[in-house]
Amino acid sequence: MRKIVVLYGQPKDPDHFPSYYEQKHLPLAAQLPGLRASRHSFDIAAPEGPAPFFCMWEGEFDSGEALAGAMSSEIGRRVAADTANYATGGVTLFHCGPVEGKKS
Known part of the structure; x- marks a missing residue:
């Protein structure tokens, strides 16, 4: 599994963003x-x-390849382009695999 996480900065118009x-x-x-x-x-x-x-926002994909394919698809390009319509505070985007750690 591969996750993509998008963190949105404080927008110029906080009333417009959620709707x-x-x-x-x-x-x-x-x-x-x-x-x-x-x-x-x-x-x-x-x-x-x-x-x-x-x-x-957090999205889950089966693999890094599936994530890369989604983001480079036509709909992925439309999603990326749409961000400017509401995210006036900027975005931080990262992706990661499963969280691993020691069992207690």
């Missing part, structure tokens, strides 16, 4: 080929002070 994001962008992103699951949250907190992010 556009949920009504326009998420339905577009749901069409990404190979997307197995996705989730988002506007409940972003920091240990101290204001949260540096307004929203986060």
Whole structure:
């Protein structure tokens, strides 16, 4: 499994972001080929002070190849281009494999 995580900075218009994001962008992103699951949250907190992010989205794919294929597809290019329509605070994007660690 491979995950992609998108962290959205504080937008210039925080009232516009959620409605556009949920009504326009998420339905577009749901069409990404190979997307197995996705989730988002506007409940972003920091240990101290204001949260540096307004929203986060996480998508799951079977593999790095599936993720790369989705992002380079026509719908992947449309998803990336649509970001400018609401994410005026910028984005931080990363991907990772399964979380590994020691068992207690």
